[in-house]
Amino acid sequence: MSTETILKRTTLFETYKTYGAKVIDFGGWELPVQFSSILEEHDAVRKTAGLFDVSHMGEVLVNGKDAESYINFLITNDVTKVNINQAQYTAMCYPDGGTVDDLLVYKLENEKYLLVINAANIEKDYEWMKQHIKGDVTIQNISSEIAQLAIQGPKAESILQKLTETKLSDIDYFHFAQNVNLDGIDGVLVSRTGYTGEDGFELYLAADQAEALWEKLLEAGSEDGLKPCGLGARDTLRLEARLALYGQELLSDINPLEAGIGFAVKLKKESDFIGKASLTAQKEAGLKRKLVGIEVTGRGIPRHSYKVFSEAGEEIGVVTSGTQSPSLKKSVGLVLISAKHAEVGTPLKVEIRNKLIDAVVVKTPFYKRG
Template sequence: MKNIALHTIHKSLGAKMVPFAGYNMPVQYEGVTAEHHTVRDSVGVFDVSHMGEFLVSGKNALALLQKVTSNDVSKLEIGDAQYSCFPNEDNGIVDDLICYKIKENQYLLVVNASNIQKDWNWISSYNDEFGAELKDLSEDYSLLAIQGPKAVEAMQSLSSLDLADIHFYKFKIGDFAGVENVIISATGYTGSGGFEIYCKNNEATQIWNKVFEAGAEFGIKPIGLAARDTLRLEMGYCLYGNDIDDTTSPIEAGLGWITKFTKEFVNHEALAKQKELKPEKRLVAFELDERGIPRHGYDIVDGNGDVIGNVTSGTMSPCLGKGIGLGYVPRILSKAGTQIQIQVRKKAIPATVVKLPFYKE
């Protein structure tokens, strides 16, 4: 197991550390529910330095990315970020990612920690045709997600940039916490606003300490990966390995909005046909109508007890106080208001298909 740059700090704060994607990561500090509400109500900080970063440069950088990603990278201006995925050749997804346009002919891709080597191999296999310059920066950079409705106010004293002027899925590069050339990105995985801060590993301790000094009066706290999961699920954000993987298509997963058929990309013809004919299964959101907690892998059943799908993500929502989840069902059962049942141990608990997000401010 590798240690992230701030490992010692997390241990000193009493974090419960667990192995995740090859790294020792802080899963919780004071408890999932308390940490969840800290982010929803004020501001918290996640260390997600296990994520991967690839720099793609050169005159053919855009052409390569147009080929391997589903979204239209040509639409990006400098300072824009874009959610996307790498489709594979079998109607599945290699990974989902965020693409940043740093400058002309230079892009930063942020990929899931568990897929760093897999993604690198995938992009490299297509780069023979394009000859873009690829650099894997994953081991050199730390990533802090400062999330919550008070993030802008709490962090403004740390930068000469106007943080309120960095709008959703935009970023700026500038000074932060006494460090120059930091990427300050108005992105995140919680649905409660805030920033993601990209810095070099040797800058992470200074930034972490100053973030907590500046945020002290706002009740800032460290937040673990467990609360990151409950927060993202309340928003209905997909988690790779659960809700999307090598066998699920972006069309099935409700990611048609990041799948642009205005260009040619890996497997675009098959995905366009799937969209036209409509997929046989769809990823849906559901709420339990009775008490219970749906979990990843639980069966979704019909009134006769026959298995019709599976839960891909589930939890007890801290904000809603009820069981919520995502799962794949036949398309005919994917409409909001449809009644399904979740097999929780020996009991089939009634549930209702709902529109996302679960959590609405």
């Protein structure tokens, strides 16, 4: 009897082959890690534009008279500050402050929201949301019906503009337009958001339209150097921009304050939220751990779960993410360490292949677009 895991696929899976994708198992999904090379795709996003299939992400619709208060109870940010056609980055926490997930909240209408959650957490998050329903609210997991493509990079706007009469320059950062027509594909939500540190858009549309839009975008961007991109470049790009990845920088035992996304935690908002008391107490007492950036000054690349030591040899934490930065040509990483060692300039050591390699705490993000 076979125990082989059946991996999930997006509607674009067959299209990957046309572009020579190398696929891997990513959180139970069979997804492209690269099409050409990680370095080439990373470079395209920084200099021209890249196209990503992120249809594995989850989408949950929340409707009802009490939708706003219900969401505000679930999340750390303050959804009462969000206007229609505006998005907000936030987190959901357990009562002890640990992270259920980080997510985006889109306000579609009064009393109607779209929550975009991480692929590996779809079932867990949806159960969590159902357990905490309060008032006149209905929630619906529409993940299988929705595809998401992301076009990112300095030329993303000019490429996408070729497909629509909607004036994209009018869409501000973390805002969106609904029911946009993209070269005959109707009903697209065009959001000025992303996960790369570059300007760009995330496009939500009916799953059965994703392949057509993918082809139209690549054709429209062919003269501008638009490249299909995989998870490898997505990871190096987001790491350079110091964007958290659930499962590494955020976990059930790593809270948003420790992970450095305190800007999305509104402890002073009027309404209560799950985890508020614990997070407030931890902040008032002083955080014992902090997520900081490091540059490895010795030879080696810091990788997830490698141990981190003080200069005196005391084990003080762990690497959450690390890479050889394609943009900076340096080995960099994010480390969750004892707060007393978190100041910029502090010398550290990372255990790489059984050797303690020199590193130093540096400012983040490692890369910021001009």
